[in-house]
Amino acid sequence: MFYELSRRVGSVLGRAVYRPAIEGLHHIPAAGPVILASNHLSFVDSVVIPLAVPRRVRFLAKAEYFDGAGVKGALSRWVFASLGAVPVQRGTGRDAMAALREGLKVLEAGQAFGIYPEGTRSRDGRLYRGRTGVAFLALSSGAPVVPVALSGTEKIQPVGARLPRIAPIRIRFGAPLTFTGYDSMPAGRARREVTDRVMAAIGELSGQPPAEGYSERADAA
Incomplete structure (x- = not known):
């Protein structure tokens, strides 16, 4: 109930401002269950996606977002806990x-789970090679993967910026990807191929040059 109220209020405010x-x-x-696999440009990506999607999306967030001191720490803790x-x-x-096992629990509960296959945000706007955690989740759970492309979020909260800025945002969700026929393949190869397919779909949506x-x-990622 608290999440839905926070999401609705945040979504209305976010759409009005940005x-x-x-x-x-x-x-x-x-x-x-569904996996939302997105490129990663900014700290605010994990706020933007849940506010855009009409169902609850769970994300992993580094523990530091919950442990900060002062007003900034309290605000960060409230935002991520609310989401x-x-x-x-x-x-x-x-x-x-x-x-990853925490993410698998979310999917096994029939929920939506968000992940950034790049692992950390891109500092130069290029799309980096995906790490295979997204494939582990997809192959272990059988959940479809929806590729997501964000643009503009890096201008809202640039690295080192203390306050958010107003900038145009674009969010694109692609057709779901499903993965079958990988059972007979060595696990490492299967995860690499699945991950590469996911990253290719994200790149097609985002138009980012590949790294x-x-x-x-x-440290600041």
Whole structure:
């Protein structure tokens, strides 16, 4: 109830202030598990997507967003808690797998789960190689993957900016991707191929130039 009220109020305010261009909402199933796999440009991406989608979307959020001090920390904690974000630790491979298992629980409960296959936000606007966690979730749960392309969010909360700015936003949702026939394939190869298909779909929607390697995490990401 609290989430829905927060989402409705935030959605109305966000649309009034930023007037986002939203395309393809009909591609998101009204019920059942679904993975929303998006490019990642800004801190605010995990706010923008849940406010645009007419059903609850759970995201993993780094634990620091819940632990900050002062007014800024309290505001961050309230925003991410209101959106139903799942706090996770980042660092080791064990932490990454624990985070993915939390995402799998969300999908097994029949909910929508958002993930950024790049792992961290792009600092130069290019689309980086996807990490295979999205494939682990898709192949383990059988949930469809809806590719998502954001543009403009990097101008709302640039790295180092203390306050959000007003800038045009565009959100595009693509046709769902389903993955079958991978059971007989080695797990590593299957996850790589699925991830590459997801990233190709995101790139087609976003129009971002591709980067050859992975996006490296910075302290402020």
